[in-house]
Amino acid sequence: MTKKTLNEWQREASVYITGGMSSSFRANQFTGVPMYAEKADGARFIDLAGKEYIDFFMCHGAVLLGHNCPEVKRALILSIEKGFFAGMDSPETVTFAEKLCRAVPAAEEIRFVNSGSEGTLLALRLARGYTGKDKIIRIDGHFHGVHDYLLANNLVSKVDYENDGNRASRTIGRTAGIPYIIDQVVIPIPWNNIEIMERILKEQDDEIGGIIMNVIDYNNGCFLTTSKYLQQVRMLADKYNVVLIFDEILSGFKTGVSCGHGYYGVVPDICTLGKALTNDVPMGIVVGKKEIMSKIMDPVNPVIAGGTFSGNQLGIAAGNAVMDILCRPGFYREYLPRVEKFYEELKKLFNSYGFPAVVQGLGAGFYIYIGTDKPLETYSDLKRTNKPLAKDFFTSCIRHGLYFHTDFTVSAAHDQGTLDEALSRFEDVLKEF
Numbered sequence: 001m002t003k004k005t006l007n008e009w010q011r012e013a014s015v016y017i018t019g020g021m022s023s024s025f026r027a028n029q030f031t032g033v034p035m036y037a038e039k040a041d042g043a044r045f046i047d048l049a050g051k052e053y054i055d056f057f058m059c060h061g062a063v064l065l066g067h068n069c070p071e072v073k074r075a076l077i078l079s080i081e082k083g084f085f086a087g088m089d090s091p092e093t094v095t096f097a098e099k100l101c102r103a104v105p106a107a108e109e110i111r112f113v114n115s116g117s118e119g120t121l122l123a124l125r126l127a128r129g130y131t132g133k134d135k136i137i138r139i140d141g142h143f144h145g146v147h148d149y150l151l152a153n154n155l156v157s158k159v160d161y162e163n164d165g166n167r168a169s170r171t172i173g174r175t176a177g178i179p180y181i182i183d184q185v186v187i188p189i190p191w192n193n194i195e196i197m198e199r200i201l202k203e204q205d206d207e208i209g210g211i212i213m214n215v216i217d218y219n220n221g222c223f224l225t226t227s228k229y230l231q232q233v234r235m236l237a238d239k240y241n242v243v244l245i246f247d248e249i250l251s252g253f254k255t256g257v258s259c260g261h262g263y264y265g266v267v268p269d270i271c272t273l274g275k276a277l278t279n280d281v282p283m284g285i286v287v288g289k290k291e292i293m294s295k296i297m298d299p300v301n302p303v304i305a306g307g308t309f310s311g312n313q314l315g316i317a318a319g320n321a322v323m324d325i326l327c328r329p330g331f332y333r334e335y336l337p338r339v340e341k342f343y344e345e346l347k348k349l350f351n352s353y354g355f356p357a358v359v360q361g362l363g364a365g366f367y368i369y370i371g372t373d374k375p376l377e378t379y380s381d382l383k384r385t386n387k388p389l390a391k392d393f394f395t396s397c398i399r400h401g402l403y404f405h406t407d408f409t410v411s412a413a414h415d416q417g418t419l420d421e422a423l424s425r426f427e428d429v430l431k432e433f
């Protein structure tokens with residue numbers, strides 16, 4: 001039997017599935033072709049040609065405990081054996097919510113949804129419904145999912161680079177189907193610039209109901225902020241009666257169980273979570289202050305929040321199992337130092353080959369910027385990187401069995417042996433340059 005290439009698989013899949021993939025974000029950013037897998041286990045997966053990869057993509061950064069995690073699998077099987085259903089909550093739903101409220105500083109109350117995008121959509125509606133003000137401030141370049149409100153200006157490829165920091169950014173990259181009218185209620189501004197945020201809040205005080213931002217920007221690699229900036233944002237949100245939303249769908253649980261806002265010590269009014277929390281099983285979660293969340297139950301003019309599969313029992317079962325692991329004493333103490341050591345080893349390896357690359361990581365999320373040797377602080381610093389070289393480098397990584405796409409992640413299943421093997425494969429790649 002001849003083995004098909006990924007291109008051939010995509011052509012075949014395209015007969016019935018638009019583009020041959022279930023998500024348009026699945027075409028690999030370096031090779032241009034989606035990956036099709038036979039199976040995945042721990043830190044590795046096997047493609048349809050039987051080739052094995054060490055996975056640093058980990059389902060868009062959604063898998064911190066490894067694929068096919070035994071504890072999650074057991075919880076799913078138990079849930080199925082018990083007799084699975086949807087459309088009704090269960091004691092397990094409450095147990096999961098309780099675990100989250102104990103561990104996550106922003107979580108006083110919870111609502112379960114089905115995806116991250118649904119979560120940020122509800123978060124915006126809560127901000128508007130609670131304050132009675134329709135406009136939302138967003139950060140130019142931050143990703144928050146695929147609904148109409150937040151799809152423009154959502155990645156570094158769609159940032160208003162001409163903004164000198166003294167004005168709101170222009171809407172960039174509004175793709176087909178997104179109404180122009182959205183621009184009237186969404187104001188993109190540059191990150192880590194408190195002055196422009198304050199000016200806009202002052203000017204449109206009675207119109208702005210929410211601010212949404214990522215606490216750690218892993219969607220564009222690994223760009224960071226400071227506790228000071230987040231504290232200032234917190235103060236402005238209080239001063240101008242604006243709901244502060246942190247989107248931690250990607251950053252949640254990567255620096256510890258208290259998430260990015262626990263790491264920086266700044267608690268938002270609403271926080272969106274998902275991905276790592278259910279480890280390969282779909283679910284999204286909106287957590288927040290009781291006073292704001294209770295607008296959902298307002299008897300007169302509620303914020304509507306509901307869905308057929310919201311709080312589905314498989315997601316709940318997975319989430320309970322994940323929380324039990326993340327909350328184990330010593331879990332992060334054992335896991336994160338190994339990850340940090342890996343970043344250091346990788347940096348040393350690049351240096352020893354004189355290859356221009358910056359490894360930038362915080363907790364379990366990282367990125368390798370190719371073509372520069374100085375850390376990147378702002379999106380404009382990306383001009384220093386070398387895109388064609390990055391394409392060649394990561395395509396070669398993939399050939400050598402190191403899988404990269406968006407959102408580079410080191411999971412807890414990447415044990416020392418796997419990371420050593422990854423370093424040796426990196427060395428093979430570097431020998432080619």
Ligand SMILES: Cc1ncc(COP(=O)(O)O)c(C=O)c1O
Binds near residue numbers: 249
């Ligand atoms: C920061 C952030 N917010 C929201 C989302 C949307 O989540 P989902 O893909 O589950 O809709 C993502 C997904 O990548 C994300 O990284």
